[in-house]
Every structure is written in C-alpha cells, then in structure tokens.
Amino acid sequence: MEGNIKLINDDGLRLDGRAFNEMRPIKIQTGVIEKADGSAFIEWGANKIIVAVYVREAYPKHTQNMDRAIVKARYNMAGFSVEERKRPGPDRRTMEISKVVSEALSSAIILEKLPRVEIDVFIEVLEADAGTRIASLTASSVAVADAGVPMRDLVVGCTAGKADGRVVLDLSKDEDNYGQADIPMAILPRTGKVVLLQIDGDVSEEEFDQATSMMMNAMKDISKIQRDALMSKYSIEDGE
Amino acid sequence: MEGNIKLINDDGLRLDGRAFNEMRPIKIQTGVIEKADGSAFIEWGANKIIVAVYVREAYPKHTQNMDRAIVKARYNMAGFSVEERKRPGPDRRTMEISKVVSEALSSAIILEKLPRVEIDVFIEVLEADAGTRIASLTASSVAVADAGVPMRDLVVGCTAGKADGRVVLDLSKDEDNYGQADIPMAILPRTGKVVLLQIDGDVSEEEFDQATSMMMNAMKDISKIQRDALMSKYSIEDGE
C-alpha cells in the first residue's frame, strides 16, 4: 500500500484534480433490467455497476430460519471490468464482498415482513475504478427498494482513505493502489447507524474520526441521489 | 482451417484413396453393454464409439416438464481416444455435442409416450478419427431403439466438408484439420427432415446444395446399416 507516486500536488489537489474532500460524480438509474423485480445502474466516477433483484420463495434448508427473509447478494466482476482480464467465477475477494453487502442490506430490509422469502441481489461490475463494493451496495439498496421490498431505510455508502498520508474522500484507483489506507463504510442515514465498515492499512484514531466525519457529510448527498433515482417509486416504511 | 497439405491428388482422389463422394466403411453392432437397456458399437472408418442407453424414472425438477420424456446424451472421450491424451471430464466442445445430440434424438423419440421418464444416452468415444459427433448420433439412435424406446424414425447422420476447395463427403482427420469447412448433418430419413445441422468454415450456397445432396444420398446407405444392425429387434412405431 505504499509507493513513490505523488498522489497530492503542491496545490493540495489530487491526481484527478479533486480536492481532498471531493466526491467523484455519481449517477443512478432504476428499472434497467426488465426481467428482474427491481434493478439499478450506478455510474460512480468510472465505475459502472448494474444490480438486479429477484424476490422469490425461499427453498427451505434444515438449518435455516424461515420466519424471515434471507438476503443473498452475489458480487461478480465482468471479464473486461478490470485492468487484467478476470476469469469468470467467484474468488475470495468477491465472496467476502458478497457477504458484507448481504449483511448490510439485511440490516436495512424489514426481514420479518417477508417470511419464507429469498431476496437475490445480483451485482455485476461492468467497469471497476476503485470503490466498487460501496458503489455496489449503494446501488443494491436502490434496486431492492425498486423491487418493492419493505426497508427501514436506504443503505448509503462511501469510502475514505489515505493518500500521501492525508485523509481523503472517495479514493481513486491510484489512491487505492498507492495510498496508506482504505475505509469503506455504509450507514442507514435516518439513524446514522453503521451497517458496513472495513479498514485496511494504517489509520490512527484521529484519522478515523476525520474520515468518518467526511464520509457522513458526503453520504447526505449520495442519499439524495438515491432517493431522486427512486422518485415516487419508493416510500419508506414506518418501521422499526 | 487452411494449410499447405495437398488433400486431393491429381487423379481427384483423396489422401486415403477415396473418391470425393465416397464414405469410409461403417459397422454397427447392438447389445454390446449387458447392464444397459440398449447399446450399440459403431466403427466408422477408424472411429470406435460405444453407446449405452438407460431408461429410468425422471427425477423431478421444479422447472421441468414431466408430461414427456427427457433425453440426456453425454458425449465423452476416453483419455486414449485422441492424438494427445485427453484429461477426463467434459469440456466446452463435448458439452455442445452432448446438447445437439440430445436435441436431435429428442426430435426422433416419441417423447409424449414416456411421461416422467429420463432417457440417458452415454456415449464413449474410444477412438476418434473425424466425424465423431455424427457417428455418435448415428449409433445413439440405434442404441435408443435397442432399448425399446418408441421412435418416429431412426436418426441418421453424415458429414460433408471442403478439401482443397472442393466439396467432399465424410471428412477424414486431415481434411477436417486442413480443409475449409465442416458440415455435420442428421435427418429423419422417412421425411428427410433435418434434426442436426452445423457449419463452420466457408461455404457458398452452391456448395451447401452440393454437400447436402451428397449427404442425403449417403444417408440412405447408412440408414440401411442401422436397420440391419437392429434386425428384428426394432419395429417402427405407427407414430407421427
């Protein structure tokens, strides 16, 4: 996670010209997969990710609790989505992402309203440019809502990290490769509760506080983009 | 599909001495696998292929139509069957062949007479020498009949192709490797309807017509070899 590439110039700007607390542009569109119950397409910087949701009867397994819905997110990368062609099929990284995204969504969906139901969330990363797990989760949340699944809130996520030793928002690919830390986080915006959080790298307590307050701020904007994408389609449940 | 090997000599004969419209010798034998419900062994030139058929109760799957039989052909190559030792297990080529063979057989079997039945057709290529998919299908059809499965007709197949730019019947290995096209085809001989047809290479409309009329002719002979092999065992259903 270290390198000799200078990530922040003398004017304090990043390689792509952004300020330390500036996000890349985000666009979200719903209803993009006709066969699915819900879907969303997100462009976040150069990331392009499509998510489709199917709500179906759960196939019972002896170990499973059937009195609430099961959420299964599957994060997958297209062969052409990354620098070096990716072979098809899951790997350890994609399996971990599938797990944390499933858990974050489960924290937002009112599972007990959907007994014996399985919510399949298929995530396809078409173009990857740092921050795909958070972009995927942010879009998944919209796609789940688009499918009419009752939710306590829309999960919204963001990433911070360290570049040239400085805390910055929404890491670029270079910052991800050559920076000193990566901090993806997702919350339920109505309560501010954290449903996804990972760190890897080198982060002091102070840096953690800086990063989270930057992200909390940014997530307000992202949250608005989500809601605009859903427009009238989504009405928050009076839950919890 | 091109090379600098001369496939047809100045007398118009092919490398193995055959005329352009001459088949390799074909022999078919039934009842070769005692445990199976039906079986056949075909020698077609140097190809040696054995087929066994099991007729059994279908295991229901929620997406499957149970009011008619399901046909599952599995084409497999022995490790020693080809020039370079083949690792066990299916690959993309063998899976495609399994599919087109299954579909061709399904077109001949009176599926609706066998509700809740699965017809497993196991094909083992012991020695491969060009044209194995058609030889397999031709033998499979006999093995299915040998198992007493009701059929509208016996599927019969043949291959044509191009060698040194000329349409020839029943490609040899060299012609397959260095020729310009490969055209496997199979029909139901009573109606002349085509149930398998693939082309790869470079074929004009005229060449296609030449190839099919050559094959139609040859299939009459192959059909007779099939029927002789079955002898009294097989009686055509008054179907269709």
Added chain:
Amino acid sequence: MEGNIKLINDDGLRLDGRAFNEMRPIKIQTGVIEKADGSAFIEWGANKIIVAVYVREAYPKHTQNMDRAIVKARYNMAGFSVEERKRPGPDRRTMEISKVVSEALSSAIILEKLPRVEIDVFIEVLEADAGTRIASLTASSVAVADAGVPMRDLVVGCTAGKADGRVVLDLSKDEDNYGQADIPMAILPRTGKVVLLQIDGDVSEEEFDQATSMMMNAMKDISKIQRDALMSKYSIEDGE
C-alpha cells in the same frame, strides 16, 4: 522405493536407534474436541492426529440401506502437516485412505443397532511422519467408542515394512521413502480378524509371515494404550 541411504547400521539398529521390532512411542487422549460426540488425539512418534466423531440422523439416499448405520471417515491433512505445503482438499491418496478406514471401522461397529444413523469420523492429520493411516484408524476407533457407539471390538492397527531388505516394525519416514515395502494392517484384537490390510512393494510369503507375527505382537500393546485412554468410558458390548 529404493535408494542408496543405509537404513540399518552395523549394530542392526535403525536410523532413529530402534531395534527392528521396536515401536515408536504412542499416546492417546480422548475428549479433546468439545463440540463433537467423541474425539481422540493420538501422538505416534512424530505423528499428531486428531479425530472427532459426530453421530447423526442419516440423510436418506435412494440407493442406501437404511436399516443399519453408515460410517463415513474423512481423512484430511493440514496444509502444514507434511514436508511440502499441502493444498487444502481431498486427493486420490486421501480418498483411498478414507475408504479403507471407513470399511475397517464398519467391521467393528455394530451397525445394525443404529438404523438410519450416520457416523461421521473426521480425521485431521496435524503432523505426518509415516504410518498416518494406521495411526488415524487406531485413534478413530477410540473416538468412535468415546462417542458411545456400540462396537464389537476396538480396531487396532500397526505397520510393518522392509528396510535394507529386512522386515521391520512401524516404519519411520525414511524407511517408508527408501525401504522396499509397506504393510499397514489392522485387526479386531478379540478374534484376531484382519479388517484392514494393504501391501505395496516386494514381499515374499515368508516376509509376510514375519511381518504379521511382529505386528500381531505389537498390537497387543497398542490395544492396551487404547483401552487405557478410554478407561471407564468404554464398555465392550456383549455382541457377536
């Protein structure tokens, strides 16, 4: 199975100082895996193997006989257990061992007393130093008894082999690598009946007799170590 390493010195002693008919030290301990129904830990020379047994309702399969218990041993090696790091998952050798161990245990367990029951025997080789299959079986038998499964007898095993052309007891790693034969054997000590026996190498009839009589002798001691480990926990059924 041949090499130019001298395995027996001029005093007739082996590389590790043992006499030709001398065993390595053996220790067995039960009740080591709290979650399991039964378990055992065996140290046999430098071998370290842990076995856990789960007794559970058998999941019916159409081909299976449900009027008696099914025994499924799974022999697995930790990545760090052998000289060169082993990749996780079964291979052909471990699958064969799982089969012969399952069969040997099945010969000792009173299967008909446990209809519709599956006895899963999980064997993890933590450190391997020649003779792991026999050490595994010897420990498995104790673990099965520790789980309260009714047995006709405790299976006990031993290995003999040939080093520098001479029959020796309880092969060491070097003797296994550079010797001329490997003879693992296991019996039910009350009747002396053999339930596991394999040979590979070069063994004359006389050598076979020497090897078996040496092993029969040694197994009396190993049997005692097994019984001591179980102490009062295990009471032999009045069976057969």
Added chain:
Amino acid sequence: MPMDSNAVISEIKKGFILDSIKKGKRIDGRSLTDFREIKITENFIPKACGSAMVELGKTKVVAGIKIEEGTPFPDSPESGVMALNIELLPMAFPTFESGPPSEQAIEYSRVVDRGIRESNVIDTSKLVIEPGEKVWMVYIDIDVLNYDGNIIDACTLAAVSALKNAIVPASKYGGEDFKLPVNALPVSVTMAKIGDELVCDPDLEEEQVSNGRITVTMAEDNHIHAMQKGDVGEFSLDEIRKAIKTSSDIGSKIREKYLR
C-alpha cells in the same frame, strides 16, 4: 415465480402468436423477417480495449475486449489467440443460475465464436509478437444482462462492434498502441420455426412456442461461415435454403445500417 426460459407459455397466448404468424404478422407488429429495434452503444466500457452494449428489443448484452500478451498454443506457434465467452448472468432471467456455464451458454458462445473466427474477423497471424513465444490474446467476454430472446444475434453484433473499436494496448508492454485490424463484419441471423414459418429475431415468447431454431452467419462475401440448427425441432432442406437467403438479405441490411 421462477419461470423456465424453455417453458411452454399459456395455451391462449401460444394460439394467439401462432395465428398471428400464420397471417404473416407478429403480435408486436413486426413482419416475419423484421428484427426488433437495435441499439448499439460503442465504447460503453472505456477501460476495456474495445466494447459495445447492444440492445435488441429488451435483450441487453455488453461485450468487452481485453487484449493481453500471452504464449501461443504449442500447435500454432505463429498465431495469436482469440477466446470468446458468453455469460448468461443470473440477473438476466429468473431461472438462470450462478456457477459454471450451462450447456445453453456454451452452445451460444461456440456459435458466436465460430461465426467470428471462420469469417476471419481477426487475422490471428498478425497478432504474433515473437513467434512461438509471445502473441496477443484477444479475450471477448459478453455479459447477457437481460434475456428476452435471440442471444446469438445480439452477442454477434456486440462482439463485432467491440472488435471494430478495439485497440491493442502495445504501449503497456513498451510498444505503440494500434487499432486491432478487423477484416470482416459477419452478421448472424437467427430464425425460429413457428408453425410452418421462419421468423427472424424471435423474442422470448416466440422462442417458447417455436419448434427449432436456425442461425446462419454470413460475412460480406455472402458465404456461410457458421450455421447452427438448435433446440428440439426439425427443418426441411427447403426451409434451410430459405433461411440462408434470409440471412443473406437481412444480414446485409444490418451490416450496412449498424456496422459500417
């Protein structure tokens, strides 16, 4: 909820489709040889070496190309490598599953691959860096995002469009980037046999009521480079000849309109 893409649809709907086609018209208003609306978005994935999204009615696929250095196959040391793979993503249809490719996905991949390979779209002999040692590997991956019938034609269009705009990233390895040379523009035309008619570019419902599928892929030379009879069903030789003519006619039009 789960519905099989091969399942038979309701008898009423089926009758409606068949009756309509008997009268020479399809229920969405198309003639028997009409394709649905085609929309091609080239360079949809800028970070790939070449790419295109193709929408064929509601069927939606994305092709992306990666070109990397690799070693040639031992039996063709003077030839680059082309590999094409179609993923029927589980998102594309309720019954599509995760995991290794189904027989269906493999058949589609191989038919599309043959159409491109046998038309010599890519001249692999020009993709050699060091004979026997280093060649360019051209990976064509196609994601099927939404399945509403006729995957083969959508994928052939997407692959050819992506190849047309592909750049060989030689600068990554110390050389100079160059446009991937493209020698032919094959178009596949797939027809379903419904009743006694052949209909071009069947949508999902048409596929479900059809008795057999036939694909004919031709390039500018109007020669057949790939043909595939697929699914359970049978065709007369006359029907096949008609399919070849239709492919020649309709394919030329598609080539002119969408690939030039």
Added chain:
Amino acid sequence: MPMDSNAVISEIKKGFILDSIKKGKRIDGRSLTDFREIKITENFIPKACGSAMVELGKTKVVAGIKIEEGTPFPDSPESGVMALNIELLPMAFPTFESGPPSEQAIEYSRVVDRGIRESNVIDTSKLVIEPGEKVWMVYIDIDVLNYDGNIIDACTLAAVSALKNAIVPASKYGGEDFKLPVNALPVSVTMAKIGDELVCDPDLEEEQVSNGRITVTMAEDNHIHAMQKGDVGEFSLDEIRKAIKTSSDIGSKIREKYLR
C-alpha cells in the same frame, strides 16, 4: 442434532444472557471486556517452519507455517509472498461441512490476513532470493479444531505466535536457515454487540444472541490496521469509537502477556 452456529438459541437462555450483560456481567462470570482463558502452545508442530496451538476458552485452533521457494507475482517482483488460510474443519462444529471454504471461513481468513499484512508483521521485501525470479512464499494455514466463538482473535493470536517462532528453511535450498524477521505484534480484539453493550471475545452462545460483531486489529503503534464490522447488525459511531479504545487497551495487555 445439527445446530446452526448462527441459529438463535433458546429464548430463556437468550434472556438470561441479555439480562446478565445489562448488569455488566456475563454468565460465565467475565466482565464485558474480559477475554476467556488464553493458552498458547508454541511449536506445537515441530516439523512445520513455525506453529502454535491457541486455546481461547474452548475454541481451539492450530496455526502452522510452511516457507518455500517460489516465483514472485509479476506485479511485485521484489516482494515475497504471504498467504493465509483458515479452515473451519467439519470436526469443529456440527454444521460445518467438508468442501471448499464457506463465505464465513473466507471472511475470517481475510480479516486475519489484513491485520497481519497491514501491520507489516513480515517485511516481504526481505524475502526476495533473486528479484523477479525466486522469493520466499510464507503459507500460514490455520485449522479450527473446535468452534466455541471468536475465531478471528484466536486465529490472529495463533498466526502471530507461529510467525514469531518461524524459521526460514534456507538450508534446504543450499543456504543457511534464519529466523523469520517479525516486525510487529498485532492483536485483534473482537466484540459482539449484545443489547446495548459491546462484549469482548464472545463465546458461541454470545455470538448467537448478538446483533453484529466488530473487530479492531492494532499493532504496537496503536493504529488501526484492520477493522471489520461483521454479521447482520448496526453500530453507532460512538460504539465504534469505543470499540477502538477497547481494542487499544485490551490488545496491549494481551500483547504484553502472551506475545512478548
């Protein structure tokens, strides 16, 4: 008999655990930040290059290290390789299955891996034998033998303990053996959220009644090198800050007591 490690335990037991924790005490007598008894047996597998068995209460894991020569990754030719893998053995719990690792096993592996990798326990730049050609590959395999909760902390402890006593077997390749240089002693502290409290080192029953797990891994610098929120559940930012402090406090004590 089979019981899911994620299953909800009986409502009575659950109530008992919750009530007790509300009063600041756990049913086994521990305070909210107490770890269970820790027992580390270093060099448990003498034939491995390094090893340790760790017992954390009844949770029992064995870490073993193999160090072998290998080729570096093309994109980091001047760096040795470290790979860490946790096996949730089927013997460890009734519902654990044989076969490829579950999502759970993979998540645990990756969290433990990150804690060690990002603390720079091993300086991989010192594990190069011949740049671009030959490097040392450090394989850390961890067997979970008995599962009674908090696998992550047990495995981090086991991995670090095993690394501490690891020898690079250079003599096997003609060199001289040397101790693997270890630069940091990271400790992970995992907490479960139970009711409104965070409890350290949850055992299995506590995991079953918890609403979310959080792991913070710190080294001597008291910086966060890995953090992971796991399982379904949510944390406030205040809770997370508290978790960081707890990790810093408790982790330091564990490091002093068990790793020095």
Added chain:
Amino acid sequence: MPMDSNAVISEIKKGFILDSIKKGKRIDGRSLTDFREIKITENFIPKACGSAMVELGKTKVVAGIKIEEGTPFPDSPESGVMALNIELLPMAFPTFESGPPSEQAIEYSRVVDRGIRESNVIDTSKLVIEPGEKVWMVYIDIDVLNYDGNIIDACTLAAVSALKNAIVPASKYGGEDFKLPVNALPVSVTMAKIGDELVCDPDLEEEQVSNGRITVTMAEDNHIHAMQKGDVGEFSLDEIRKAIKTSSDIGSKIREKYLR
C-alpha cells in the same frame, strides 16, 4: 430400476449362492478358484500407443496407453512418469454417475497402479530423455464399459496387455519409435469371502453377497507386490495366507495362458 452395485440381492438368490458355494461349486458351474472366461483383444485402439480390450465374463474394460514428452517431478528428475486411471463409466452400471471419480474408482485405480508399479513392469529410469528436463509420461487410462464384478483383475490384465504392445512414439519428437520395455507380467487375483470360503474372480452377484474382498498381485517372482483387503468384512490370517497361495497358483496359470 436403479440398483446399487453394493445393494444386497434377494434373500432367496443369496441363499442359493451361499448354499452352492458351501458345497464347493458356484451357481454358474465354476469351482471356487475358477476365473470366468477371459478374452483379450490386443491393439483394440490402433491409434493409442498400446491398448487392449479385456472381457472377464461379462465384465468389459478397455485400456489405452498414451506416451508423451513431459517434465519429470522435481523430486525424481531421473525418472519417467507413469499414471494410471480407471473410469467407472456411467454406461457400465445403472448407479454409476458422471463426474469426478468415486472413492470406489479411486481405490481400484490405486490397487491396479500399485500392482504394476511395484512389480517394476516399466523401468521408469529408462524413460528419461534429458535428466531433470524431459522424460516420457506413460498414461494408462482404463474405461470400464460393463460392470459385472471384479474390476481390479480385469483392469490389471488390460493394463499389462496394453503395456506389452505399447510403442514409445519417439519419432513424433524427432527420434525413432521403440517398443516400451516391459520387465514383469504381474497378475492380480481377487477373491471374495462368501460364507467361509474364498472364491476367485467374483461376479457382481457374488460381490453383493460377500463379506470382504482380497486382492493379491504377484509377478513372476511369486512375491506380493500389491495386496488390498477391500469392502466391509474381515479375514483370518489363515484365510489371507490361503489367498496368497491361490494368487500364486492361479496367477501363474493366467500369466502363462494369457500374457506370454
């Protein structure tokens, strides 16, 4: 319809088989040590380097050999490689399944492999082309086409017969073809324990009523090179000694009659 190859056959049939054997005769008229009719067709697969079809009663197997250039294992640089694999084809028996080899297929493969390997049929030290770099790889693949009991003996016979007629295709690599040197002719004799008797070459029904199987493989030296007790069941030491003697007697006869 599906019937397990391990299934117990009808009690009446079973009683009949047992009674007959008690009287020293088998229901197909054989004595206890008789093999069924053996038919060996050498060179059955002319394009393989060596091959043989073996029929042992109704049991039918085909062995084929491929010999290719390859790299030796790092730990035996001066030794060619031999690999033997038995496929229990799904066509051979109603309950045999497609897919990776079963435990049964693997056990059979390994027993046959050991009999051949430990008899030094092939002297792998003579299969070195360039020490440490290039050696001959001898792949022995055996297809079981019809399963009517005693696969091990049928496969050992087929493998040895195929090796006997195998040619090393050195001309393909610029050398001169030569006959694969064969140093020994091992024969395996498998016996089933039925009641208190050992019967040679059990057919499927006999396998189904047996309590244990024992295989003894010997070469011309009358030494044991492979032995395997298989299946659930137990043998006294006396029975095993008797099995060794039987293998020595019967095996020699088979060798003389079928392998010379």
